[in-house]
Amino acid sequence: MNVVRVEGLTKHFKKFHLGPLNFKVEKGTAVGLVGSNGSGKSTFFRLLMNLVHADGGTVEIFGKKMPSSEIEIKQSIGFAANMLEPFYQLSIKEISSHFSYWYPSWNQNKYEDLINRYKLDEGEKFGKCSTGMKKKVDFIFSLSHEPELLLLDEPTAGVDLGSQKKMKEDLIEFLEDGEKSLIMSTHLIDDLKQICDNIIILSPNGKVQDFLRKEEVEENWAKFWVSELTEELRCHPHVIKVNDSQHPSYLLTDQKHVVEKELREKGISVISIQRLPLDEIIEFQLDS
Amino acid sequence: MKLPIKVSEESREPIYHQIETQIKSLIVSGQLPTGSPLPSIRVLSSDLSCSVITTRRAYQNLETSGYIKTVQGKGTFVNEVEGSRKEETKRKVVQEAFEKAVYQGKQIGYTRQELSLIFEKSLSEIFDREKE
Numbered sequence: 130m131n132v133v134r135v136e137g138l139t140k141h142f143k144k145f146h147l148g149p150l151n152f153k154v155e156k157g158t159a160v161g162l163v164g165s166n167g168s169g170k171s172t173f174f175r176l177l178m179n180l181v182h183a184d185g186g187t188v189e190i191f192g193k194k195m196p197s198s199e200i201e202i203k204q205s206i207g208f209a210a211n212m213l214e215p216f217y218q219l220s221i222k223e224i225s226s227h228f229s230y231w232y233p234s235w236n237q238n239k240y241e242d243l244i245n246r247y248k249l250d251e252g253e254k255f256g257k258c259s260t261g262m263k264k265k266v267d268f269i270f271s272l273s274h275e276p277e278l279l280l281l282d283e284p285t286a287g288v289d290l291g292s293q294k295k296m297k298e299d300l301i302e303f304l305e306d307g308e309k310s311l312i313m314s315t316h317l318i319d320d321l322k323q324i325c326d327n328i329i330i331l332s333p334n335g336k337v338q339d340f341l342r343k344e345e346v347e348e349n350w351a352k353f354w355v356s357e358l359t360e361e362l363r364c365h366p367h368v369i370k371v372n373d374s375q376h377p378s379y380l381l382t383d384q385k386h387v388v389e390k391e392l393r394e395k396g397i398s399v400i401s402i403q404r405l406p407l408d409e410i411i412e413f414q415l416d417s
Numbered sequence: 418m419k420l421p422i423k424v425s426e427e428s429r430e431p432i433y434h435q436i437e438t439q440i441k442s443l444i445v446s447g448q449l450p451t452g453s454p455l456p457s458i459r460v461l462s463s464d465l466s467c468s469v470i471t472t473r474r475a476y477q478n479l480e481t482s483g484y485i486k487t488v489q490g491k492g493t494f495v496n497e498v499e500g501s502r503k504e505e506t507k508r509k510v511v512q513e514a515f516e517k518a519v520y521q522g523k524q525i526g527y528t529r530q531e532l533s534l535i536f537e538k539s540l541s542e543i544f545d546r547e548k549e
Binding site for chain 2: 319
């Protein structure tokens with residue numbers, strides 16, 4: 130079952146076009162959103178939440194259409210995307226009373242546990258909080274009303290290492306029962322490796338460059354160190370990159386088994402096969 | 418809960434199989450006694466930076482072969498493993514490790530006799546060092 134379904138979603142700005150975006154998020158999965166600065170990640174979240182209006186396309190969340198079921202949908206979404214600035218004069222506690230009023234499913238115990246866990250002072254004015262503290266407050270508010278879907282825009286950016294670890298644990302726990310889903314943007318490779326099941330790569334011109342499934346990456350992507358590289362291999366549809374400026378040469382493939390068979394048939398000896406680390410694949414996709 | 422498991426990027430062996438073998442050896446060596454809880458699939462996947470589907474496959478295989486059992490709503494635990502099965506698995510785990518080393522030696526170009534000598538040398542290095 131799909132929790133989020135986006136079709137042909139577009140947004141045009143003067144100098145930047147986002148989309149058309151097409152993707153689905155399966156229930157119980159975590160999707161990581163990566164892309165360089167200015168590739169439209171924050172706009173992506175705002176479009177999903179109907180905070181900026183799309184120029185085209187459709188968004189369906191929990192099987193219901195945005196924006197016609199907007200309020201109903203948003204009751205079950207935890208959204209953290211640096212949107213609390215307007216409350217800078219209020220204390221964390223005062224903001225929490227607004228949130229508990231807005232969300233019928235607000236869980237005060239959970240909220241208090243999280244405030245303690247992240248060692249925040251509820252009496253502090255939001256405007257006085259450091260960047261990292263603001264991120265933590267944002268994160269806590271997104272979780273405290275027991276959402277079904279979390280949309281987090283760079284939740285770990287600017288957060289100290291200890292708290293990053295706690296956030297990771299909290300997100301893993303959130304995903305544990307397989308009923309809830311997550312979309313988060315991040316620049317940290319460890320977030321992708323340790324939390325996300327699938328990865329959406331946004332290209333600098335605002336398009337979905339690739340949708341990677343972690344299990345497919347593990348199964349199919351590889352680096353082959355080989356004794357020689359033939360012209361045929363260089364042009365092979367599943368050889369996506371070669372490096373023969375050094376010896377031994379290597380090639381990257383997104384179809385390990387096909388290329389392995391090909392190498393065996395051509396009598397080219399394989400010195401070593403490595404699984405490709407995610408960062409190398411993402412780097413490659415962002416460069417191409 | 419953490420398990421002393423590591424996934425190798427270099428290995429030709431699929432990740433699910435690496436996880437399966439390492440959990441098996443922790444069980445048969447008695448380091449994970451009967452009844453010990455195992456981390457959830459999500460948690461182990463996160464620790465190993467691998468996909469949930471891969472970890473699930475390892476757990477399913479371990480469950481099918483009777484090494485672990487999942488109790489609905491409670492988690493996954495180490496099952497009672499018969500003594501004879503334990504011995505057999507122990508031997509298999511070690512043999513697989515040797516086979517990997519032999520394979521590597523053969524790839525480098527050593528003969529059977531040469532590998533045998535290296536093996537003897539490794540035995541003395543480790544056992545004699547322990548004596549000291």
